[in-house]
Amino acid sequence: MTGIASINPFYAARLQPRLKRSHVDHVGEPARMPRPADRDPTRWARLPAAPINGSPVPGLTSLYHSAEAGDYGDRGYPGNCGGNLIRDLIRYFRAKSVFDPMTGSGTCRDVCRELDVYCWSSDLHQGVDACEPCDRPAGAFDVAWIHPPYWRMKLYTSDPRDLSRTPTMEAFLQRYRLLIANCAGAIHPGGKVIVLMGDYSDREAGYVPLVYHTKELAFSLGLKQHCTDVIRFSHGNSSSKKVYRSSFIPGLHDVCMIFEKAD
Numbered sequence: 001m002t003g004i005a006s007i008n009p010f011y012a013a014r015l016q017p018r019l020k021r022s023h024v025d026h027v028g029e030p031a032r033m034p035r036p037a038d039r040d041p042t043r044w045a046r047l048p049a050a051p052i053n054g055s056p057v058p059g060l061t062s063l064y065h066s067a068e069a070g071d072y073g074d075r076g077y078p079g080n081c082g083g084n085l086i087r088d089l090i091r092y093f094r095a096k097s098v099f100d101p102m103t104g105s106g107t108c109r110d111v112c113r114e115l116d117v118y119c120w121s122s123d124l125h126q127g128v129d130a131c132e133p134c135d136r137p138a139g140a141f142d143v144a145w146i147h148p149p150y151w152r153m154k155l156y157t158s159d160p161r162d163l164s165r166t167p168t169m170e171a172f173l174q175r176y177r178l179l180i181a182n183c184a185g186a187i188h189p190g191g192k193v194i195v196l197m198g199d200y201s202d203r204e205a206g207y208v209p210l211v212y213h214t215k216e217l218a219f220s221l222g223l224k225q226h227c228t229d230v231i232r233f234s235h236g237n238s239s240s241k242k243v244y245r246s247s248f249i250p251g252l253h254d255v256c257m258i259f260e261k262a263d
């Protein structure tokens with residue numbers, strides 16, 4: 001162990017990426033692909049300080065950097081998202097009822113159970129199509145939470161109503177519009193529709209700006225943006241362990257958008 005590491009192992013860990021600069025490219029030198037073994041699993045970025053304010057969840061800012069997912073849902077479920085962000089948002093909005101029509105492995109449902117919040121939870125896996133109003137109460141919920149498929153990035157069911165099975169981008173956007181309209185119909189005036197979505201690169205269509213499309217659809221349905229987007233750091237993504245020959249700017253986040261229904 002070096003001197004610094006024995007005095008302060010946390011500070012030593014922060015210095016490590018600067019010491020291991022063998023994969024940094026210098027002008028005129030050929031680039032070398034870093035091998036996974038070269039990578040330090042922990043990297044440090046300095047975050048801006050957040051102003052002190054009256055928020056009931058002071059740690060909730062526009063940068064959701066926590067690597068902890070929380071003990072909710074099933075981390076092995078395709079497209080699973082951590083529950084801690086959902087928990088923080090429900091606590092921030094002091095929601096007492098949540099509409100969760102794409103529950104997947106039940107992450108939002110589990111958060112609500114812990115917080116003693118009423119949750120109407122379903123998924124196409126149980127035969128309930130989130131793009132239709134079905135038998136949920138109308139105009140009653142404080143919050144609708146959705147983490148939809150990113151078009152066909154991952155396929156979830158063999159049901160043709162599955163958003164991830166839509167044959168074209170246009171068909172996806174038509175059904176995505178029905179999904180957002182259904183969520184807007186479920187909440188009361190002043191309620192929030194919260195959408196976790198990310199952009200991605202499709203093998204044929206190229207770069208797909210789903211965050212942009214989400215906002216366009218939501219605004220066209222009369223929803224307003226309530227506050228800042230929350231940029232959620234994608235810790236634990238399977239793609240971050242891969243090595244690619246092609247050159248691109250890796251996307252390391254998705255975006256949580258918070259819309260409000262007018263009074």
Ligand SMILES: C[S@@+](CC[C@H](N)C(=O)[O-])C[C@H]1O[C@@H](n2cnc3c(N)ncnc32)[C@H](O)[C@@H]1O
Pocket residue numbers: 073074077078079080081082101102103104105106107108122123124125128129130131147148149156157161162163164
């Ligand atoms: C990204 S996953 C959600 C994962 C969830 N956030 C979790 O942590 O487990 C998207 C979900 O949408 C569901 N889904 C796709 N199309 C649907 C539809 N038309 N109606 C209801 N659920 C649908 C899929 O079955 C999948 O569970």
